[in-house]
Amino acid sequence: MSETKGEFEPKIVVYACNWCTYAATDLAGTSRMSYPPNVRIIRVMCSGRIDPQFVLQAFADGADGVIVAGCHPPADCHYIEGNYKAYRRFELFRKLLETMGIEQERFRLEWISAAEASRWVQVVNEMVTQVKKLGPLKPNLEVRE
DSSP states (O other): OEEETTEEEOOEEEEEETTTHHHHHHHHHHTTOOOOTTEEEEEESOGGGOOHHHHHHHHHTTOSEEEEEEOOTTTOOTTSSHHHHHHHHHHHHHHHHHHTTOOGGGEEEEEOOTTOHHHHHHHHHHHHHHHHHHOOOOOOOOOOO
16 A cells, blocks of 8 residues: 555556457557556456456455456457456456455456557546545455465
């Protein structure tokens, strides 16, 4: 957690699909669009490859929010059904997080194509604002490898 002038600045971890969302983050950068610096992007080949353990580990390591972002369903996934896998996991995992005392607003699934740099900036800004309202996460998570 970082603080600027006494104000809480959340740590947001983003698992971004290599083919779409990561390309959108790159486009946002080359287009000189600005978004909060408290976002850490982890490039993955497909959103369908995100294991819930990765999300738990991010929260255990101090993330205040996590975004899993991939290609638009149904036809844009480079791995055909990866985004469907991500969606199914998201719905189940969201319920698990709630039972662990982690607000649903701290975990988000988004579909952002390579051409949607402005959408990327919008999603990140919304997430940072939302998590700021929730305050810092004080999880009682112990993730074992």
